[in-house]
Amino acid sequence: MYVTVYLLLLAPGLLAALGPALTRHLAPAAAVRALTALAILASASTAWGLAVLAIGGLARTGEVQAYAKSDPAALAAADPVPRTLGALAAALLVIALVRFTRAAWRRQRDVRALTPLRDLPAAGDLIVLDTENPDAYALPGRAGRIVVTSGMLRALPHDECQVMLAHERAHLRHRHDLYAAATVLAAAFNPLLGRVRESAALQIERWADEDAAAQAGSRHLAARSLARAALATTGRAGGLRGSLAYLRHQVTARVAALQAASPASCWSAAWPALVLVLLTTLALADTTGALGRFLEVLHP
Template sequence: MHITVYLLLLASVVLALLGPQLGRRLAPAAAVRALTLLSVIAATAMVWGMTAVTVGGLGRTDAFQDQAHSSPVALAQDDPVPNVLGALAAGLLAVSLLRALTVLRRRRSALRELAPLRKRPAAGDLVVIEAERPDAYALPGRPQRVVVTSAMLRALPADEQAVLLAHERAHLRHRHHLYAAVAETAAACNPLLRPVRDLIAFHIERWADEEAARTTGSRLLAARSLARAALAIADAARARGTQGVLAYLRHRVTARVGALQAERPTSHWGAVSPAVAVTALTGVAFAEVTSDFARCLHVLHLF
């Protein structure tokens, strides 16, 4: 396989490293969209590059040749990938695809477990569950539901409840679960994208925070509602002696409250230029690798 395939793999690494810069310079909605697209491109480049190296490296093995009935000499001249490198790429590719399937299966299982909530009595899209633990989340699908526990409603005054509901409805309206699923699957395929996946998760929450502030007309109210809800969850966790406080910290509530107390964020599109340039080069490398890969399959009599 020509050097282009290694450039394609390198491009996937560079794209992953550019993610944090985009996250810092773009408004939440733009950041989620840009980072999700970047994740898809980086994961696709990694998977396609490893596929090409796998076929190029293992194509001259006896087991492969018995099926292909091609010339190992011709393949070596057209695609000189070491067998060891091909075997390594095959192992990494198998692990990546297995991890991606596991992510998709886990997410589907989680939604299936929550499915009975769709049949509960609802006030419009709102389902209230009697529970001592403050909690609230958006349940996508048909029908969509906003699920809130009675403890959470008791913890918030009416105006802050409106912020909470606006936040969860923003998740549903903008299909945030799809962005999260794509980001998690991409990170499963390319572990270098894990920081980008976490950034997407954070900016999804920031996007919903900004929508809630816009809907209720007060950024300070949105900040106060978020802080009070987080403290209610933390207090309930401490009362039970659990480690729920760690989850509260993982959601970076302090950063989100601080952002809501500042001016509404705007995007600095100049920060996108490096990612656009690398994406364009990735596209060129992808096309070149695809051409080499097709030629390799032709030599193997598989295409």
């Protein structure tokens, strides 16, 4: 635990820096999966690094040593983590857990707030709200629903409405809410992952855009549908908290992407992130082994 535990705390910052760069080399579906995996690995690295430092530092306090009956000299040699550093790590871990718990509670609250909408009469998976405000969003979950307002249906021609509905169905089919939740919770645990969360949110919408364009057989039609829907809302991002909205993320960038060629993944360009993932995994394994040896010294 001399060096690798500190590498665990350095890794999230490096992963957070490399993660968004992956989106330039990967198709949206691959990018979302990669960013989610990086976010989970980075938050796990943060949690384990702080926990190990807290154990190593606090184990050297008089109260713990009196209970464990360990040899202070052997303990210091096994893991020279200062008590103050252990206390700081413990405090940071508690703060991170509180942030994580609050984020998870807010997500559950938002999901519960959508329950009345799920109970409205639906035509298959489609719920139409009689309001002039143009909006469309997906209600994720086991029984997913698509909510669209009559104002949005009137704002788009039939073929563009079909693209919009295909976009929302892609959210439900691929369970994009789970990817979004994972990156949101990871960023709550470690704020350094904020850029990863935002990049994942955009790529989730890009994934649904690409699915809709493929089903429509026309990238131009998909771009036109998205642009017209955005104009109909005068730039206001729609959707309720906890839903996946058609116009929630960077519409201009998404329209531009749909006007370009269909994206493809180039995994060879992602080797820096892959190397860092491997090193972080090895550091996790080494730190876990070192912690086991330390606990043997702590409680012989």
